[in-house]
Amino acid sequence: MDSKVTLDMFTKLEQKWLYRCDGKKISILSIDGGGTDGIVSGAALIHLESQIQSKTGDSHSRIADFFDIVAGTGIGALYAAMLTADDGTGQPLYTAKDAVKFVTENRSEMLKSKFAGAFRRRGRFSGKSMDKMLKMALKREDGRLLTLKDTCKPLLVPCFDLNTSAPFVFSRAAALDSPSFDFELWKVCRATAATPSMFPPFKLKSIDGKTSCLAVDGGLVMNNPTAAAVTHVLHNKRDFPSADGIQDLLVLSLGNGLLSGLPRTIVRPNGECSTASVVDIVLDGVSETIDQMLGNAFCWNRTAYVRIQANGSWKSRTTTAIDDVLKERGVESLPFGGKRLLTETNGERIEGFVRRLVGGGRSSLPPSPREAVSPAVNGR
Numbered sequence: 219m220d221s222k223v224t225l226d227m228f229t230k231l232e233q234k235w236l237y238r239c240d241g242k243k244i245s246i247l248s249i250d251g252g253g254t255d256g257i258v259s260g261a262a263l264i265h266l267e268s269q270i271q272s273k274t275g276d277s278h279s280r281i282a283d284f285f286d287i288v289a290g291t292g293i294g295a296l297y298a299a300m301l302t303a304d305d306g307t308g309q310p311l312y313t314a315k316d317a318v319k320f321v322t323e324n325r326s327e328m329l330k331s332k333f334a335g336a337f338r339r340r341g342r343f344s345g346k347s348m349d350k351m352l353k354m355a356l357k358r359e360d361g362r363l364l365t366l367k368d369t370c371k372p373l374l375v376p377c378f379d380l381n382t383s384a385p386f387v388f389s390r391a392a393a394l395d396s397p398s399f400d401f402e403l404w405k406v407c408r409a410t411a412a413t414p415s416m417f418p419p420f421k422l423k424s425i426d427g428k429t430s431c432l433a434v435d436g437g438l439v440m441n442n443p444t445a446a447a448v449t450h451v452l453h454n455k456r457d458f459p460s461a462d463g464i465q466d467l468l469v470l471s472l473g474n475g476l477l478s479g480l481p482r483t484i485v486r487p488n489g490e491c492s493t494a495s496v497v498d499i500v501l502d503g504v505s506e507t508i509d510q511m512l513g514n515a516f517c518w519n520r521t522a523y524v525r526i527q528a529n530g531s532w533k534s535r536t537t538t539a540i541d542d543v544l545k546e547r548g549v550e551s552l553p554f555g556g557k558r559l560l561t562e563t564n565g566e567r568i569e570g571f572v573r574r575l576v577g578g579g580r581s582s583l584p585p586s587p588r589e590a591v592s593p594a595v596n597g598r
Contacts, residue, residue, distance in 0.1 A: 242578050243468035243522070244451055244461045247285040248444035250505055251292025251410070251437035252474040255325060259294055259472040260318040261543040262526045263301070265565055266470070267314035269572040282310045282370045285470075286458070286581050289374035289447035291436040293474065295410045296321065299356060299403050302369040306358055310370050324351050329416075345408075345417055352404035364403045365425060366393035371581065372457055374447050376436035377409040380419055385439045386431050387446060391454055397426040409433035415497070442505035444471040444512055464515055464522075468578070470571055471509065473527030476502050506551075513551030524571045525551070526564050544568075 249259050263281065271279045281301050282288070290298030300317040301310055312320070321328075328351045357363045366373065372390045379386040388406045392399035405422040412420040413435040423430045440446055448467065451458045460466060491499075509525050516523035529549045544565035549557050562570070 242460070244287075244458050244466055245285045245575060245578070245581065246444070246447050246451060246467060246469045247281065247288045247298075248442070248447050248469070248471045249288070249290040249294030249297050250443075250472060250474045251290075251294050251435070251441045252501055252505070256293035256297060256318070256321055256474055258475045258526070258528050258543050259297060260321065261541075262472045262564065262568060263297060263314040264318055265544055265568050266572065269569050270576060273572055273576040280310050281314060283580050284575050285371060287372040287374065287447060287451060289443040289450075290410075291376055291441055291443045292411050292413075293321070294443070294472070295375040295436070296352070296355070296407045298373060298375065299369075299407055302371050302373050303356055303364050303403060304368045304370050306360075308370060311356075311358070320355055324355075327351055345420070348411075348417070349404070349408060352407050356403040356407070365400050366390050366403065366406065367400050368403070372450075372454075374443060374450055375406050375410050376440040376443055376446060377412070377431070377433040378436065378439050380432040380434060381430065385436075386433065387440075387450075389450065391450070391457060398424050398428040400425045410436035413437070437501050437504070440504070441501045442471065442473070442508040444469065445508045448512070465519075467522065468571075468575060469512070469516070469523045470568075470575075471512070471523070471525045473505060473509075473525065475528040510551045510555065514553050517553045520550070521570070521574060524567055525549075526567060529559065 249256075249263075267279075267281050270281065270284055271277050288298040288302050290296070297317055300312040300320070301314065303311040305311045328348050353363060366388060367390065369390050373388075374390075375388045377386050377388070378384070388401060388409075389399075393401070401422060401424055405420075409420050409422055409431065410433070412418070412433050420433045421430065422433065436443070448464065448469065451461050451467065452463070509527075512523055513525070527549060528543060529546055544563060546564050548560040548562050548564050548567045550560055551557055560567070
């Protein structure tokens, strides 16, 4: 018998056996912040949606069809918003390819220098230019700007609020409860991407004007929002009544490359670390600590939590690096610390995750609600 046919047959049997034993899982997609191009997560998202279409035999299948909640920080939040934004028919505005294409083609406009000529300053970008591109990305064909309520699936995006000196998490659950927690999607993405070295703090208000936030980069506190997404699911019984513990979850976490691993002088000649390097190390540390914690929590079933991250040998920041990201061998956190290099590539790990994801069927959650719903239990 042909080896490919044999593999396909056993794969289907494995899917049926797993889900007969485990039952339907709540599926979580989390996308890191870090960087401004999102090449690593972009490559993973394109491959993820392609594999979903291949495994279902449906070229119209989308990521939002199979994930119950999507979380993102920084560039990851923009991808998360674009992939869940409702086009008015219950379908997402963008395919993964189109979302990555938009970010790639408009990156220079989003990061347009604020100053020119002799007054040009390093690292400062035009907020107006970024605002324009985000509005363009997150509106319907009729020109209507979308809000948190206008998403196909629950969305979670963190920032840090200078008004309260505490993290602030934007969520569809909170937006459905009250217009005081409903914000325009472009402003949500702008808030979580307000990196202090690049943009000034971003002030935004809810739809009814009753809640305000003076936001800076969500990556400073939740560069990897996976833990926030897991906690949200386990405490939101309105949207996720069947989630009693992590045994009920299926989690895919997408990194965006290690910032501190980029070619750069980390230690100056005088022996001190540069400020920029310290910030990168902090952001990487936040992400990797969350990965370590979740790796420990899911050590009983390593197929239920998959982390895709560039392992350090990948250095390029060009679109030609997409294949390189997928061909890299995967890295997995070990219980009690440390990591190990896997035999599977990042692409193969995504393919394995999709087999299990598709085996459980499409997401059981309804698309964006069209009418008022009952209050969530600890929804925000």
